[in-house]
Amino acid sequence: ETGVTQSPTHLIKTRGQQVTLRCSSQSGHNTVSWYQQALGQGPQFIFQYYREEENGRGNFPPRFSGLQFPNYSSELNVNALELDDSALYLCASSFIALRAGGVRETQYFGPGTRLLVL
Amino acid sequence: TQLLEQSPQFLSIQEGENLTVYCNSSSVFSSLQWYRQEPGEGPVLLVTVVTGGEVKKLKRLTFQFGDARKDSSLHITAAQPGDTGLYLCAGGGNNNDMRFGAGTRLTVKP
Numbered sequence: 614e615t616g617v618t619q620s621p622t623h624l625i626k627t628r629g630q631q632v633t634l635r636c637s638s639q640s641g642h643n644t645v646s647w648y649q650q651a652l653g654q655g656p657q658f659i660f661q662y663y664r665e666e667e668n669g670r671g672n673f674p675p676r677f678s679g680l681q682f683p684n685y686s687s688e689l690n691v692n693a694l695e696l697d698d699s700a701l702y703l704c705a706s707s708f709i710a711l712r713a714g715g716v717r718e719t720q721y722f723g724p725g726t727r728l729l730v731l
Numbered sequence: 732t733q734l735l736e737q738s739p740q741f742l743s744i745q746e747g748e749n750l751t752v753y754c755n756s757s758s759v760f761s762s763l764q765w766y767r768q769e770p771g772e773g774p775v776l777l778v779t780v781v782t783g784g785e786v787k788k789l790k791r792l793t794f795q796f797g798d799a800r801k802d803s804s805l806h807i808t809a810a811q812p813g814d815t816g817l818y819l820c821a822g823g824g825n826n827n828d829m830r831f832g833a834g835t836r837l838t839v840k841p
Contacts, residue, residue: 615773646828655735655819655831656774671828703773705829719764720829722773 615639617706617723625729626694634689634726638706644668645687646720647679650701662687663709694730701725734758735820735832743838747809752835754820755802761823763803765794768817768834810839 616639626632638645644663648656658671662681676692685706691698705720736755744750754763762781766774778787780796780803787794791814793806807814817834824830 615775617773648831653833655737655821655833656829658824658828658830661828669828705773719776719779722766722775724772 615706615721615723617704617721619702619704619723619726621726622724623727623729625731627731628694628696630694630730631690631692632694632728634691634702634704634728636687636689636704636706636723638685638687638704639721642706642708642721643685644707644709644718645681645685646705646707647687647689648703648705649673649698650703650725652700656703659689668709696730699728699730701727734824734830735822737818737820737832737835739835740833741836741838743840744810746811746839746841748839749806749808750810750837751804751806752818752837753802753804754832756822757801758822759800761800763796763800764821764829765803765805766819766821768819769815774819807837810837812839812841815839 618637620635646661647659650656659673660670661668665681678690681687703725705722707718707720738753764779765777768774778794783798783800785796791808795804817836819834821829821831
């Protein structure tokens with residue numbers, strides 16, 4: 614148990630719809646990172662939020678957006694869903710002592726949300 | 732694209748056998764992490780290696796970081812069915828991200 618929770622556990626959407634995934638970080642952590650894991654692949658970094666601001670972004674289009682709240686929980690929003698968005702979406706929480714460029718921290722992953730786009 | 736190449740992609744062995752899986756890159760990493768992921772769960776951190784040439788042991792698991800900090804290996808002695816899972820290596824990227832390999836899917840048969 615990492616203390617990181619995600620909801621929902623499973624979700625089915627149709628192409629063109631919008632989805633919001635949620636993550637509650639481990640107590641004491643100030644950073645949340647989101648990853649997409651397609652079947653048979655390793656996780657791919659989407660973006661990271663540190664103290665409610667985006668702190669790095671991977672190669673994902675703008676229709677992938679996020680929020681981090683004052684309690685450090687986070688949301689991942691995906692607009693205009695495409696079939697290829699079907700994947701396991703993982704969030705990972707961590708504690709960063711410094712902003713971008715600081716010491717690399719240990720990330721603790723939640724169990725993921727499995728999204729199926731039909 | 733993944734910067735970290737893991738091999739083999741799949742490995743199926745009998746209980747009691749030894750195995751080694753590899754994580755290779757053309758890039759230098761300040762540290763590499765190994766995770767194990769079971770179906771329906773997120774990756775769980777096993778170890779972080781930081782120093783070139785470093786060897787870390789976790790019970791029957793031995794992790795080694797290459798001298799040039801571009802590669803790493805995981806050796807499991809006397810594998811057990813409970814070792815079954817997806818083994819992922821990851822290194823820090825330039826954008827506050829962790830770059831993951833595609834993983835080695837290990838099956839240990841009783």
